[in-house]
Amino acid sequence: KKGDNTSKVFVEKAMSKVIYNMISDNNKCHGKKLSVVKVDYGDVSVRKTLRENLKCKPFSWYLENIYPDSQIPRRYYSLGEIRNVETNQCLDNMGRKENEKVGIFNCHGMGGNQVFSYTADKEIRTDDLCLDVSRLNGPVIMLKCHHMRGNQLWEYDAERLTLRHVNSNQCLDEPSEEDKMVPTMQDCSGSRSQQWLLRNMTLGT
Missing domain, CATH: 1.10.8.460 (ppGaNTase-T1 linker domain-like)
Structure with a gap:
């Protein structure tokens, strides 16, 4: 009824x-x-x-x-949440579309909008969109992955836990006071706010 x-x-x-x-x-x-x-x-x-x-x-x-046309990359280092050490929040695409800012939100552990892959090509992907930075201090935009590196090339340091954008030589950082729903780009300092944990999705987490 x-x-x-x-x-x-x-x-x-x-x-x-x-x-x-x-x-x-x-x-x-x-x-x-x-x-x-x-x-x-x-x-x-x-x-x-x-x-x-x-x-x-x-x-x-x-x-x-079975599904060779899937937008999920075949080769990746991690596929799951990307969690900020300082805020304990996760990158989140917020259901947004191409040319919009990537978001950050409380980690819920249920996949969905918080599933990102760090690929073997050193992209940070959510489906067929890659995190792209075209100028100093951001913003971090989701654009179609072009596989040409450039503005979509990120280096993850597994010891320092930093995500460094190669072109700008800046690091992904926690949100600013002006907008607490989007991550920022800042000069790399090694602070906890620039540390990120890349976790694979597993049953029971």
């Missing part, structure tokens, strides 16, 4: 279980764009065990053989 969304919730939970059981041990990103990743999908331990016993293929196999 109208207003009764019990069936909708049941379907979303079922879909969530399917998605999370399609995720592999290495590259877990099947459900990142779907709203169902926000649903409590219940206990999937039995299905995880079944997947292991059946020796299911990894997610990379799915990308290469």
Whole structure:
């Protein structure tokens, strides 16, 4: 009946279980764009065990053989949240489109708009958009990935935890007081506000 969304919730939970059981041990990103990743999908331990016993293929196999047209990059160092050490907030595309600023928001651990990949080409990607900086002190804009490096080339220092934009030689930093919803670009100082943790999506996190 109208207003009764019990069936909708049941379907979303079922879909969530399917998605999370399609995720592999290495590259877990099947459900990142779907709203169902926000649903409590219940206990999937039995299905995880079944997947292991059946020796299911990894997610990379799915990308290469089943969905080669996917916008998800094949080679990446990390695929998941990018968390600021100082603020404990995560980069978030906020559902924005091309030519808009990337955002930052409280980390929710549910994928979706907070899934970013740091690729083998040293891009920071959200779907087919890359973080792009065209001048000193930003802003950090999401533009179509052009694979020509330039304004979209970032160096991640795994020891210092910094994301340095090569062209500007500045580092990704926490938001300013003027706008607390977008990260900034500042001269690299090694401060905690310029430290970022790149985490891969995993079950149970």
